[in-house]
C-alpha cells in the first residue's frame with residue numbers, strides 16, 4: 001500500500017537512500033538496494049510503488065510495475081499497522097491479493113510473506129492485527145511485525161528473508 005513504509009524498510013535492509021515522505025505516492029518508480037547477509041550472501045531488494053484498489057483498472061501507480069514483480073523470487077507485502085478499523089488491515093491485505101491475482105496468475109502463485117509495519121505506534125496485539133495474523137496462519141502464510149522506523153523486528157526479518165531465500 002502507498003505510505004506503508006516500503007522505502008523506509010528498503011533503507012533499513014540495504015544501503016539505498018530512497019525518498020521517504022508522510023504522504024502516498026512518494027515513490028514513483030521502483031527503488032533497488034542490495035542486501036548483504038551471512039557475511040557474503042547478497043540479494044537485490046526492490047521497493048515497488050504501492051497498489052491501490054482498482055490498480056488492475058489503471059488506478060494509482062503500482063500496476064505499471066507489476067510486470068517487474070513477476071521477475072522477483074518472492075514478495076513481502078508491507079502493511080500499515082496504524083490503519084483505522086474502518087479501512088482495516090485484513091481487508092487491505094485481501095485487496096492487495098485481489099489486485100495482484102487480477103493482474104496475473106503467475107503473481108498470484110509467487111511465494112509471499114506479510115510484514116506488518118509501524119508497530120512502534122500501533123499495538124501488534126490489537127484485534128485487527130490479530131485477526132489478520134490468524135487468517136494468515138490458517139492459510140500457512142508467515143507474518144511478522146516490525147517497525148522500519150525504530151528497527152524493532154528488523155533483525156528477525158533479515159534472518160527470515162535469508163532463510164526463505166535459501167529455500168526458494
Ligand SMILES: Nc1nc2c(ncn2[C@@H]2O[C@H](COP(=O)(O)OP(=O)(O)OP(=O)(O)O)[C@@H](O)[C@H]2O)c(=O)[nH]1
Nearest residue numbers: 002003004005006007008021022025026027148149
Ligand atoms: N511510526 C512509524 N512511521 C513509519 C514507519 N515506517 C515508515 N514510517 C513513516 O511512514 C511514512 C511513509 O513512509 P515511506 O517509507 O515513504 O512509505 P512508502 O510505503 O515508501 O510510501 P510510498 O512511496 O508513498 O508508497 C513516512 O512518514 C515514514 O517516516 C514505522 O515503522 N513507524
Ligand SMILES: [Mg+2]
Nearest residue numbers: 006007026027
Ligand atoms: Mg516509497
